[in-house]
Structure formats: C-alpha cells, structure tokens
Amino acid sequence: MNLFDILGPVMVGPSSSHTAxxxxxxxxxxxxxxxxxxxAELLLHGSFASTGEGHGTHQALIAGLxxxxxxxxxxxxxxxxxxxxxxxFTFGSCVLREVHPNSVLIRLEGDQGGKLEVxxxxxxxxxxxxxxxxxxxxxxxxxxxxxVVHNTYQPGCVSQVTGALARRGLNVATLQLNRGGRxxxxxxxxxxxxxxxxxxxxxxRDLPGILRVTRYTPEEEHL
Amino acid sequence: MIEFTSIGQMLxxxxxxxxxxxxxxxxxxxxxQGISREESLARMTAMLEVMVQADQSYHPGDRSASGxxxxxxxxxxxxxxxxxxxxxxxxxxxxxxxxxxxxxxxCMKRIxxxxxxxxxxxxxxxxxPYRRHFGASEEALVQALYVAAGFGMVIAERxxxxxxxxxxxxxxGSAAAMAAPALVHLQGGTPEQMANACAxxxxxxxxxxxxxxxxxxxxxxxxxxxxxxxxxxSAAQMALAGIESRVPPxxxxxxxxxxxxxxxxxxxxxxxGGLAATPFGLEYAPKEx
Numbered sequence: 001m002n003l004f005d006i007l008g009p010v011m012v013g014p015s016s017s018h019t020a021x022x023x024x025x026x027x028x029x030x031x032x033x034x035x036x037x038x039x040a041e042l043l044l045h046g047s048f049a050s051t052g053e054g055h056g057t058h059q060a061l062i063a064g065l066x067x068x069x070x071x072x073x074x075x076x077x078x079x080x081x082x083x084x085x086x087x088x089f090t091f092g093s094c095v096l097r098e099v100h101p102n103s104v105l106i107r108l109e110g111d112q113g114g115k116l117e118v119x120x121x122x123x124x125x126x127x128x129x130x131x132x133x134x135x136x137x138x139x140x141x142x143x144x145x146x147x148v149v150h151n152t153y154q155p156g157c158v159s160q161v162t163g164a165l166a167r168r169g170l171n172v173a174t175l176q177l178n179r180g181g182r183x184x185x186x187x188x189x190x191x192x193x194x195x196x197x198x199x200x201x202x203x204x205r206d207l208p209g210i211l212r213v214t215r216y217t218p219e220e221e222h223l
Numbered sequence: 224m225i226e227f228t229s230i231g232q233m234l235x236x237x238x239x240x241x242x243x244x245x246x247x248x249x250x251x252x253x254x255x256q257g258i259s260r261e262e263s264l265a266r267m268t269a270m271l272e273v274m275v276q277a278d279q280s281y282h283p284g285d286r287s288a289s290g291x292x293x294x295x296x297x298x299x300x301x302x303x304x305x306x307x308x309x310x311x312x313x314x315x316x317x318x319x320x321x322x323x324x325x326x327x328x329x330c331m332k333r334i335x336x337x338x339x340x341x342x343x344x345x346x347x348x349x350x351x352p353y354r355r356h357f358g359a360s361e362e363a364l365v366q367a368l369y370v371a372a373g374f375g376m377v378i379a380e381r382x383x384x385x386x387x388x389x390x391x392x393x394x395x396g397s398a399a400a401m402a403a404p405a406l407v408h409l410q411g412g413t414p415e416q417m418a419n420a421c422a423x424x425x426x427x428x429x430x431x432x433x434x435x436x437x438x439x440x441x442x443x444x445x446x447x448x449x450x451x452x453x454x455x456x457s458a459a460q461m462a463l464a465g466i467e468s469r470v471p472p473x474x475x476x477x478x479x480x481x482x483x484x485x486x487x488x489x490x491x492x493x494x495x496g497g498l499a500a501t502p503f504g505l506e507y508a509p510k511e512x
Contacts, residue, residue: 003252004266006338006375006384006401007346007368010273013328014287014440016340050509051438051494054289056331076331124385126336 009126010071017102018048018055021122023075025104026064028130028142029118032214035110037065037087043094046101048122058091061104065089070126099131136178136187142216144173145196149188149204150212153179160207161188168200185211225251227376230418230472237414244414245366248373267365267372270335274347277327277334278320287329289507292441296323313356314453321348321452325445338375338384338397341440344448345398346371349406349455359409370408371401374421381473382480386433387492389483395444395451396428396479402455403462412463422468422475424458429475430482432490434497437507443498 011020030037042061044052052058056076063078066085074081082089094105100121108116119132129141133148140146147165151157162172171193179186196215205213225233225247237247253263283297299322302308303315310318324344328334334343350364359367375384375397383389384397403424404417412420428451436442468475489496498504 001376001379002256003248003263003369003372003376004270006379007267007270007372008335008337010270010333010335011340012331012333013340013343014331016336019331020336020340047438047509054287054437054439054441056288059331071333073333124387125339 005125011126012056012060012071012073012075015055016126017122017124018052018057019060019075020070020126021102021124021128022048022057022060022104023064023068023070024126024128024142025106025120025122026061027067027069028064028120028128028216029106029108029116030065030067031216032118032130032133032148033108033110033114033116034214035112035114036085037108038111039109040065040087040089041092041107042089043092043105045094045096045099045103045105048102048104049093061106062087062089065106065108100129103131105132133187133189136180138176138178138187138189140174140176140189140191143218144191145194145218146216147188147190147192147196147201147204148214148216149190149210151186151188152209152211153184153186154209157186157207157209158188161190161204161210164203164207165190165192165196165200168197170194170196170200224254225373227251227373228380230374230377230421230476233373233377234414234418243366244373244417245369245408248369264365267368268361271350271361271364271368273333273335275351277332277343278323278347278351280332281323281327285326285330287326287439287441288331289437289439289441291436291439291507292329292445293326295445296320296326313352314456316352316355317348317452317456318449320352321345321448322445324348325448329439329441329445337371338379338401339386339394341386341444342394342398342448342451344445345395345451345455346402346405348448348452349402353406353409357409363409367405367408370417371405374404374417375401378425378476378479381476383483389479390431390486390491391433391447392425392428392431392479393483394433395447396425396431398448399428399451399454399458400424402452403458406455406459407462410459410463412459416462418472419466419468420455420459420462422470422472423461423466424454425475425479426468426470427454427458429479430486432486432497433492434490434499435492435494436499436504438492438494438499438509439507
C-alpha cells in the first residue's frame with residue numbers, strides 16, 4: 001500500500017468494487033484474449049447481478065473490454081462506444097459456486113477468431129482476481145507481470161517453461177497449474193517479479209506442447 | 224522513516240527528521256515506493272487537479288441510475304447564494320461541495336477516491352472552499368493532501384478504510400480523520416495538533432454503520448459526506464484551540480478497528496440493515512437473481 005492507494009485511484013464512480021474493479025476485469029479479459037473483441041457474453045453473479053445496474057457495472061465491464069481505463073470519463077457511455085467499434089454484447093446472470101459475490105463470467109470472441117472464457121471477481125478497492133480461464137480454475141490478480149500458458153498436459157511442460165524464464169533471469173513469484181483431465185489441456189499461470197519481455201513469451205509459445213501464451217503486464221491505469 | 228503503523232511513530236520520526244510532517248510523509252513514501260520526490264509531487268498535484276475538475280463537472284440536473292440522488296448540491300448552493308443561512312458562507316460552501324462531489328460519484332463522474340469513492344466528497348469539500356474563503360496556494364493544498372494521506376495510511380494499517388470491513392466509520396470516518404489534520408496543517412498547526420484532530424474526528428463518528436439503500440453508493444452516502452466534512456472542521460478547530468483527545472490517537476484507531484469488527488454483517492455494506500432495511504429502503508432492495 002502507498003499514499004496513492006489512500007488518495008486515489010482516480011476513477012469514474014460510484015463504486016471501487018462494482019465500477020472501477022469491473023472496468024479492470026474487462027481490461028484483463030481483453031488483454032488475455034489478445035485481440036480486438038467483437039462478441040461478448042457476460043454472465044453476472046451475486047451482487048454484480050443484483051446491484052450492477054445501479055452501480056454502472058454493465059457499462060464498466062464493456063468499457064474495460066474496449067480497453068478504457070477506470071478513470072476514463074467515457075465509461076458511462078461505453079455502450080455507444082461498443083456500437084461504434086463493432087463489439088456486440090449480451091448480459092445475463094448466473095450462479096457460480098464458491099466465488100466472491102462480485103463476480104462475472106465473460107465469454108469472448110476476437111476479430112481474429114480467438115475465443116476465451118474468463119471468470120473474475122472484484123472483492124473491493126478496485127482490486128480484481130481471475131478465478132477461471134477457459135473452464136479451468138486459477139487465481140491471479142494481475143498485480144504482477146503474469147504469463148498465462150495453455151498447454152497440452154504432457155510430461156516436462158512445466159520445467160521447460162520455467163527453464164525458459166530462468167534463462168532470461170525472470171524470477172517466478174507464484175506458479176499454478178490446473179488441468180481439465182488426464183492427458184487433456186491445462187492452464188499454467190506464472191506470476192513473475194520482473195516485467196516479462198515479449199521475446200520470453202514468444203520463446204515459451206514455441207516450446208513443444210504449448211497451445212497459447214498470453215502475457216499480462218500490470219499497467220499504470222490511473223494518475 | 225515513517226512506518227505508517229502508528230501515529231505516535233509518525234510524530235516521533237517527524238521530530239527526529241526535523242522536517243514538516245507533510246514532507247516526511249512524502250519522503251517516507253518515496254523511499255518505500257522507489258520513486259522520486261518530483262514524481263510523487265506531480266502525482267499529488269494531479270490528484271488536487273482532478274478534485275477541482277470533478278467539482279466543476281457537477282450538474283444539478285444529473286440524477287443517479289436509481290434516481291435516488293442528484294440536485295442537492297445545487298439546492299445548497301442556491302440557498303447559500305440567497306445569503307441568510309444558518310451556518311454562514313464558509314460552512315454553506317463546504318456543505319454544497321460535499322453534496323456536489325458525492326452526487327458526482329453517484330452519477331458516474333470522474334472522482335478521486337479519498338480514501339474510497341463513497342467518501343470522495345469530504346476532502347475536496349473542506350480544501351476547495353478553504354482556498355476560496357481563506358486563500359491558500361496550490362503548494363499548501365498539495366502539502367495538506369500529503370498530511371491527509373499520511374494519516375490515512377496509518378488508519379488503513381491499524382483499522383480499516385473499507386465499509387464492508389469496518390462500516391461507514393471506516394469510510395466517511397476515515398475521510399474526516401484525514402481531512403481534519405489537513406486543515407490543521409493549512410492553519411499552521413503542529414503535528415501534535417494534527418494527531419489530536421485526527422483522533423477527535425474518528426471518535427466523533429465511531430460506530431457509524433454502513434447501511435446503503437439498495438446496496439448503492441447513494442443513500443445515505445452522499446449526505447454523509449457533509450457530516451464528514453463538518454466533523455473534520457470541528458475536530459480541526461478543537462485541536463487548534465489546544466483541545467486534546469483524552470484517549471491517545473493510536474488507541475482511538477485500535478478502538479475503531481475493534482468496533483468495526485464488532486459490527487454485525489447487516490451493517491457492513493450488505494444493504495441488509497439500518498436504513499437499507501426500512502420500508503422505504505426495502506423498496507430499493509436488490510432482487511435476488
């Protein structure tokens with residue numbers, strides 16, 4: 001925590017959890033998709049579903065998918081902006097098990113045909129936590145440089161990936177591995193202490209058994 | 224270096240460093256974050272600028288999504304303009320400013336969370352009218368923001384700045400407890416007076432519950448920014464008069480933490496108790512999906 005966590009962030013109101021956090025979830029989903037989203041299905045859970053309308057949560061999520069920051073004055077008008085940019089979206093509600101009340105499941109399609117499903121929560125203060133990627137459980141906040149690796153589940157994948165990072169002097173802060181089923185696909189989430197250069201992500205992507213690599217860099221979103 | 228875990232340590236370290244409290248807060252945070260004094264000052268000046276812009280972005284015709292709030296800042300300003308007010312020009316300006324900022328937040332305008340979005344009206348409501356009525360340089364106001372943030376850091380460490388955790392005392396109460404020492408700074412008071420102002424501001428709102436109608440940051444949040452600003456002014460004035468908090472400031476914050484933890488779940492931002500559970504409030508209760 002620093003002074004600007006107390007005096008700040010600069011954000012569009014009314015709620016750090018239901019508005020600012022929702023924008024950040026949208027941004028995270030966009031970043032993980034790695035393409036311009038053209039279609040989105042958003043399923044709101046719990047308090048997001050019941051009080052989202054009064055908090056502008058819907059507009060905030062769409063604003064994030066369009067890449068706006070939580071302090072962008074255009075957040076309340078994101079629906080019109082989505083129309084201009086060709087992003088179609090639908091909202092619904094859902095009941096998820098064992099997640100924070102402020103949660104959403106987002107299914108995205110990108111302009112290059114990419115697809116992604118992300119589940120994320122906004123527990124308070126504008127902080128967020130991704131709890132699901134493409135049906136597989138995970139947990140990361142985006143506070144640290146993060147690499148999300150989709151891989152086929154075969155022996156040696158983890159050591160190859162961590163080896164590639166180590167050779168570039170990147171220190172792994174946390175590593176999680178979740179798989180769908182034996183021999184099926186898996187998602188590896190690696191949080192690093194140092195920024196992950198694009199070349200490192202490319203090197204990981206070229207390793208055998210790696211299906212997709214997404215690099216997430218925490219950004220200075222506010223002043 | 225200030226550790227931001229205790230008001231006592233903050234005062235002792237400031238005395239040893241032989242610097243003004245605001246500057247010691249600035250330098251301690253720079254050291255923790257690894258940023259330069261210039262970077263930090265530029266950021267804090269930007270915060271002040273956003274507060275000014277947010278205040279100017281107010282429109283009395285704006286209404287929140289629920290329709291529950293909007294327009295009261297305009298009413299108060301008009302009443303103040305008419306002249307014959309109960310509280311006089313300065314306090315009327317403060318009250319109008321608090322309502323404006325609270326309503327800006329509810330209407331999805333761009334604000335500075337200070338320390339939270341729901342309590343964003345308190346600090347600007349005392350600082351901006353202070354400049355208009357008493358005159359203060361931008362430099363002095365930025366210094367006051369460092370004082371506010373320094374005390375806010377200790378409150379966050381020792382108690383809470385989240386309504387879901389500690390009730391409204393943690394949001395409006397914390398904002399008032401940040402604004403009070405900031406005002407003492409502007410009036411040329413001592414660090415001890417700042418600490419007393421902070422403690423008295425907390426004590427006067429101790430136990431305030433978080434009971435938003437419909438779970439929205441609207442009722443009673445907007446108007447509580449007014450009481451937060453008035454609390455800050457009265458605590459600052461008491462401290463400047465030499466009045467001290469009988470209970471030492473750090474012990475007041477510990478009591479705040481304990482009271483927050485003792486509050487029932489229904490009175491901690493769940494929208495299920497207090498004003499939210501009145502017949503009126505229930506009309507706005509969220510429908511379970």
